[in-house]
Amino acid sequence: MAPGVPALVLLSLLSVPSLPPRATGCPTACRCYSTTVECGALRLHIIPPGIPPGTQTLFLQDNSIMRLEPGVLAPLTALRHLYLHNNSLRTLEPGAFHAQPRLLELALTSNRLRGLRVGAFTGLAQLRVLYLAGNQLVQLLDFTFLHLPRLQELHLQENSIELLEDKALAGLSSLALLDLSRNQLGTISREALQPLASLQVLRLTENPWRCDCALHWLGAWIKEGGQRLLSSRDKKITCAEPPRLALQSLLDVSGSSLICIPPSVHVEPLEVTANLGEDLRVACQASGYPQPLVTWRKVAQPREGQPRAQAQPEGGSPAPGAPAASDTGSGMLFLANITLAHAGKYECEASNAGGAARVPFQLLVNLSRPPPPAAGREPRAPGPPGEGALFINDYSDGPCTFAQLEELRGERGHEMFVIDRSKPLFAERLAARGTRC
Numbered sequence: 046m047a048p049g050v051p052a053l054v055l056l057s058l059l060s061v062p063s064l065p066p067r068a069t070g071c072p073t074a075c076r077c078y079s080t081t082v083e084c085g086a087l088r089l090h091i092i093p094p095g096i097p098p099g100t101q102t103l104f105l106q107d108n109s110i111m112r113l114e115p116g117v118l119a120p121l122t123a124l125r126h127l128y129l130h131n132n133s134l135r136t137l138e139p140g141a142f143h144a145q146p147r148l149l150e151l152a153l154t155s156n157r158l159r160g161l162r163v164g165a166f167t168g169l170a171q172l173r174v175l176y177l178a179g180n181q182l183v184q185l186l187d188f189t190f191l192h193l194p195r196l197q198e199l200h201l202q203e204n205s206i207e208l209l210e211d212k213a214l215a216g217l218s219s220l221a222l223l224d225l226s227r228n229q230l231g232t233i234s235r236e237a238l239q240p241l242a243s244l245q246v247l248r249l250t251e252n253p254w255r256c257d258c259a260l261h262w263l264g265a266w267i268k269e270g271g272q273r274l275l276s277s278r279d280k281k282i283t284c285a286e287p288p289r290l291a292l293q294s295l296l297d298v299s300g301s302s303l304i305c306i307p308p309s310v311h312v313e314p315l316e317v318t319a320n321l322g323e324d325l326r327v328a329c330q331a332s333g334y335p336q337p338l339v340t341w342r343k344v345a346q347p348r349e350g351q352p353r354a355q356a357q358p359e360g361g362s363p364a365p366g367a368p369a370a371s372d373t374g375s376g377m378l379f380l381a382n383i384t385l386a387h388a389g390k391y392e393c394e395a396s397n398a399g400g401a402a403r404v405p406f407q408l409l410v411n412l413s414r415p416p417p418p419a420a421g422r423e424p425r426a427p428g429p430p431g432e433g434a435l436f437i438n439d440y441s442d443g444p445c446t447f448a449q450l451e452e453l454r455g456e457r458g459h460e461m462f463v464i465d466r467s468k469p470l471f472a473e474r475l476a477a478r479g480t481r482c
């Protein structure tokens with residue numbers, strides 16, 4: 046903080062982008078010497094204008110910078126060290142640092158980053174050290190660090206990372222230090238660490254590790270070669286789960302105790318007939334250890350006469366156009382305002398590291414509309430006042446559709462039935478007959 050200058054005055058001056066830089070070529074209130082610019086702890090909300098293009102080291106820590114405006118770093122092509130720790134950055138746009146091909150060190154510790162978008166670090170071909178500790182990261186998605194071939198240190202400790210996708214670290218062939226301590230990781234796959242051909246230090250402590258079959262490899266790997274990567278302090282990988290292994294060190298648990306229970310899955314009933322316009326919830330209960338992931342999907346079925354290309358593709362995902370009615374996690378299939386398109390075969394799948402289990406479920410749609418209420422009106426009624434019309438399309442595979450109306454087909458054809466509401470007997474007869482399905 047520049048002594049004697051009220052912070053508010055500074056702020057308002059710095060917020061005016063058109064303000065010309067001082068004659069010395071140093072942003073207001075910052076200190077500049079040689080190729081270093083120091084703007085730390087100045088209550089800045091934006092990167093100040095007027096940073097000399099030749100700057101190699103830029104201190105912007107301990108401010109309140111919330112975002113990197115697009116292009117604001119573009120003139121600073123000579124940057125080697127950029128310190129942005131202890132600010133309020135929430136996101137990094139893809140290509141945020143694309144004009145910094147010489148950057149060696151990037152400090153983003155203690156910001157408010159919740160996620161990292163693929164491409165955020167594109168262009169940092171020389172980057173050696175990336176500090177991302179103390180943010181709010183929850184997931185590391187595939188290919189996040191793809192464009193960092195020289196990166197040697199990646200600091201991700203003290204975040205809330207629950208998920209490290211298998212290809213999240215792809216491309217980090219020079220990485221020597223990976224710090225994932227103090228996160229929320231329950232598991233980590235062998236594939237995720239595979240790209241790290243140069244790894245020398247790995248920190249995984251203080252995560253809620255789930256000591257099951259999926260972590261079997263890690264225990265074995267540390268006991269064998271991986272041990273050299275972990276200092277004695279770093280070897281204390283403590284199980285948080287299952288309860289019988291809680292607080293034990295992964296290294297003290299025998300491999301045969303690291304087990305999973307494959308899922309079993311239950312849907313009741315296995316077939317439901319729903320009426321048009323209704324909402325439907327179907328529960329799928331799964332058990333197993335660890336808690337299985339539950340997914341609903343609609344099974345695409347080729348109709349006779351349709352090309353085989355419409356059939357379900359290999360790999361089990363629904364055919365294009367067939368909406369995947371998937372609801373991951375809750376185990377509940379929820380269908381709102383049911384139409385004929387919802388009818389068909391569904392499948393509930395539960396999977397965990399121990400395996401997968403599936404249960405088929407069938408939804409039939411009752412195309413008959415409820416008997417018209419006495420004072421109601423049909424929206425598409427074409428008839429004269431006092432008459433309502435009931436439109437029914439004849440789907441040959443429609444379930445239970447025409448049971449009640451069959452005997453009228455001869456008279457009126459079966460595309461459309463006209464109901465005279467002035468004859469309540471008709472509706473009563475319909476209701477009384479029920480269905481033969």
Ligand SMILES: *[C@@H]1O[C@H](CO)[C@@H](O)[C@H](O)[C@H]1NC(C)=O
Nearest residue numbers: 086088106107108109131132
């Ligand atoms: C972070 O910056 C604020 C000013 O924005 C400062 O008061 C605080 O001490 C800094 N925190 C740390 C840990 O340096």
Ligand SMILES: *[C@@H]1O[C@H](CO)[C@@H](O)[C@H](O)[C@H]1NC(C)=O
Nearest residue numbers: 321322323381382383384385
């Ligand atoms: C239900 O779907 C029908 C046909 O798609 C539509 O006309 C109607 O407005 C929908 N109703 C609700 C409550 O969404």
Ligand SMILES: *[C@@H]1O[C@H](CO)[C@@H](O)[C@H](O)[C@H]1NC(C)=O
Nearest residue numbers: 318411413414415416445480
């Ligand atoms: C079909 O819907 C009609 C009208 O709502 C109803 O009377 C009938 O019982 C339903 N049939 C089945 C099988 O649910």
